Each structure stands twice: as C-alpha cells, then as structure tokens.
Amino acid sequence: MRKLFYGMNVSADGYIAAAGDDLGWGEPNEELFQWWLDEERAIELFLYGRKLWEIMSSYWPTGDQQPGATPAQVEFARNWRDTPKVVFSSTIDTVDWNTRLFDGDAVAEITRLKADDGGPMRVGGATLAGAAMRAGLIDEYAIVTHPVLVGGGAPFYSALDSWVNLNLLETRTFPGGVVMNRYETRR
Numbered sequence: 729m730r731k732l733f734y735g736m737n738v739s740a741d742g743y744i745a746a747a748g749d750d751l752g753w754g755e756p757n758e759e760l761f762q763w764w765l766d767e768e769r770a771i772e773l774f775l776y777g778r779k780l781w782e783i784m785s786s787y788w789p790t791g792d793q794q795p796g797a798t799p800a801q802v803e804f805a806r807n808w809r810d811t812p813k814v815v816f817s818s819t820i821d822t823v824d825w826n827t828r829l830f831d832g833d834a835v836a837e838i839t840r841l842k843a844d845d846g847g848p849m850r851v852g853g854a855t856l857a858g859a860a861m862r863a864g865l866i867d868e869y870a871i872v873t874h875p876v877l878v879g880g881g882a883p884f885y886s887a888l889d890s891w892v893n894l895n896l897l898e899t900r901t902f903p904g905g906v907v908m909n910r911y912e913t914r915r
Contacts, residue, residue, distance in 0.1 A: 730843075730844060730845075730846050730847065730848060730849055731842075731848045731868065732775075732838065732842055732848070732849050732850075732851060732865050733849070733850045733851070733868045733869075733870065734852075734861070734866045734868075734869050734870075735850065735868075735869060735871065735910075736870075736872065736884055737751075737872045738871055738873050739753060739873075740876060741878060741879065742884050742885055743878050743881040743884065744884045745854075746878035746879070746880070747880050747881045749881075749882070750878075753874060754876075756906075757902065757903045758798070758800070759902050759903055760872070760902045760903075761798075761801070761804070763900075763902070764804070765800050765804045767850075768804065768807055768811070768850075769807055770847070770848060771811060771847070771848055772812070772847030772848060772849065773811070773812050773813070773814065773841065773847075773848075773850075774811055774813040774814070774849070774850055774852065775813075775814050775841070775851040775852065775860075776813060776815045776816070776852050776856070777817070777854070777856035778815065778817035778819060778820060780852045780853035780856075781815045781817070781820075781827075781853070784808065785825065788804070788805050788808040788809070789808075789809060790805070791804065792805035793805075808825075809825050809826060810826060811826065812827070813825070813826060813827040814828055814830050814837070814841070815829050815830070816830050816831075816834045816837070816856050817830075818831040834859050835859055835860065835865070838859075839865065842865060854882040854883060854884070857886070858887075861885075861888065861892070862886055862888055862889060864913075868910065868911065868913070869894065869911045870908060871884065871908070871909050872908045873907050873908075874905075874906050875905040892913060893914040894911035894912065894914060895914050896909065896911055898910040
C-alpha cells in the first residue's frame with residue numbers, strides 16, 4: 729500500500745496562498761529549496777488539483793532553462809518533468825509532461841492509487857488535499873511555516889468531520905525563521 733503525503737509552504741496564519749493566489753510571501757531560501765527538492769525526489773506520483781497544476785506547469789517544464797537557475801532548481805525541474813503526475817480537474821482538457829488527467833471522483837481515485845503497489849505519493853492543492861484530508865487518506869503532513877501573516881486566501885487545513893490525531897516525527901528550522909514540522913497520522 730502506498731503512502732500519501734501532504735506538505736506545503738504555509739503562512740503563520742495557515743494559508744498556502746494569500747488572496748488572489750499570491751505566493752510571493754513564501755520565497756524559499758537555498759537550504760529550504762534543497763529540502764523541498766530532496767522531498768520531491770522521494771515521491772513516485774504527484775497528485776495535483778487544477779490550480780496548483782497550472783502554477784507548477786507554467787514554470788517548471790522550463791525551470792532548468794531560466795537565467796540564473798541554480799543547480800537545485802535545474803534538478804527540481806528535471807525531477808518535476810520526469811515524475812508521473814495525475815491532475816484532478818473537470819475544467820481542463822489536456823495535460824503534458826508525464827501527466828494524466830482525471831475528472832471523476834477524486835477520493836475514490838486516490839483511494840485506488842493508495843491501494844496499489846508503489847512508492848509514496850504527494851497530494852497538492854488546497855481543494856484536492858482537503859478532500860483527501862476529510863477522507864482520512866493522508867498518512868503524513870509536512871507543514872513548512874513561514875513567519876508571515878497574510879490574512880486570508882487558500883487555507884492549508886480543511887474543515888474536518890472529526891479530529892485527526894498526529895504524531896510529531898521531525899522539526900527543523902531554516903534560515904529566516906521558517907519552521908518545518910512533520911507529522912504522521914495516528915491510526
């Protein structure tokens with residue numbers, strides 16, 4: 729059975745994007761970017777909601793060709809293109825870069841994918857991750873908290889029907905006051 733991970737950069741008040749889908753507050757430093765790259769290398773299948781897919785696919789297919797791209801950014805772009813992806817959306821028609829589109833019941837499909845053999849999966853995007861969270865499908869959370877309050881936007885956390893108890897696995901501090909807490913779901 730595959731594990732499902734959910735991790736994002738989060739403002740101190742719990743948002744993954746500020747109003748208007750503004751991500752400018754969460755610029756990673758080199759150490760944090762390298763940490764994210766190491767995390768992404770371990771993932772065998774990315775699961776994206778439409779909005780996050782549009783953000784990622786607007787930059788990373790050619791991120792290694794951007795002026796001033798660091799070695800870590802070059803590797804991130806290559807890894808992103810090479811890793812299989814599923815985009816959950818009923819509003820887009822085509823996807824590229826080792827990706828397939830799924831427009832049915834997201835929770836049923838994620839449940840099916842988890843039951844398969846294979847390596848870990850990462851879910852991304854507030855709406856899709858929220859559905860997986862409510863369904864109890866997420867095995868591990870990586871909450872990378874930035875010292876900024878954005879006051880609203882897309883929340884990291886979803887409204888839940890019941891509590892989800894977590895075990896703290898790791899805490900790490902990065903430059904600029906960024907703190908990563910990794911938790912596993914207590915089953």
